Amino acid sequence: MPELPEVETIKNQLAEVLVGRRVVALQVKHPKSFYGSAKLIVGEKIIDVKRRAKILIVELKDLSVLIHLKMTGQLVYQGEKRRVVGGHPTADWVAKLPNVHTRVVIQLEKGTLYFNDQRIFGWMKLVDKDGLDKEFKNYGPDIINVDKEYFWKIVQKSRRAIKLVTMDQKDVAGVGNIYANDALWCAKISPMRKANSLTRPESDKLLTSLKEVINEGIKYGGATASDDKFVQTSGLGGKYQEHFKVYERSGQKCLSCGSIIKKMTLGGRGTYWCEECQS
């Protein structure tokens, strides 16, 4: 499941191969995977590739293609020599292109971009400048750019569980379930604490921890396959999963105190924490 660090990694790699290329043709194989008039981008040149929250922005002259991979989205660029893979780490989807999960195929001057998505939660969306503003109107600042004062304000004004606040894109953009769980463990704060019960030092510590785990994710996400070694499954999807602190570690020992990591559901999402370390 691609989170912010992996989207950042894909963005950097796609920018290398897409910028300057012109779109030759576009095929939408599943209607729910592409919103907007696909015809409009044929002939357009890709000017830049950016990221905001977990959304990729492929910039054309007047329009932008937004891409959200959600849980099972995957982007594969196949060039003459180079192949770039990012998103959902499933190697067998990459072996044959297009395949049963391929939803959109974008033919470029040189090379092809495939959008694979098993569950069809992800999407591509064609927007103009207004549409772009509208899309991000409901997003708070990227976690990476959030300062302690802003975070403290957000924390103070909510009575919800702190974990839900960190994951609310309107407050802070880009934090997903994995990093919310891990950062709370690092900051030694229980996921179900009411946000407004946090002290100022706890708020500061949590923000620092969030940035740390995200940056660690970016560091390990950089391992995403980007060349002819793509067939090695190990390279697909980065390596942060080898560094999870509590996420998906229920029943295992806490890395700090050795207690057993517990799992519960909070706001409908899997929540992992150490009862001893986090309070």
Place this chain on the structure above:
DNA sequence: TTGGTTGTTCGTTC
């Protein structure tokens, strides 16, 4: 066969 899972949106309730 049903329910759990996942990020985000949307509708309903407080």
Place this chain on the structure above:
DNA sequence: TGAACGAACAACCA
């Protein structure tokens, strides 16, 4: 007026 909550979305797996 808005915060908080839960259902919905699609597909797969246990």
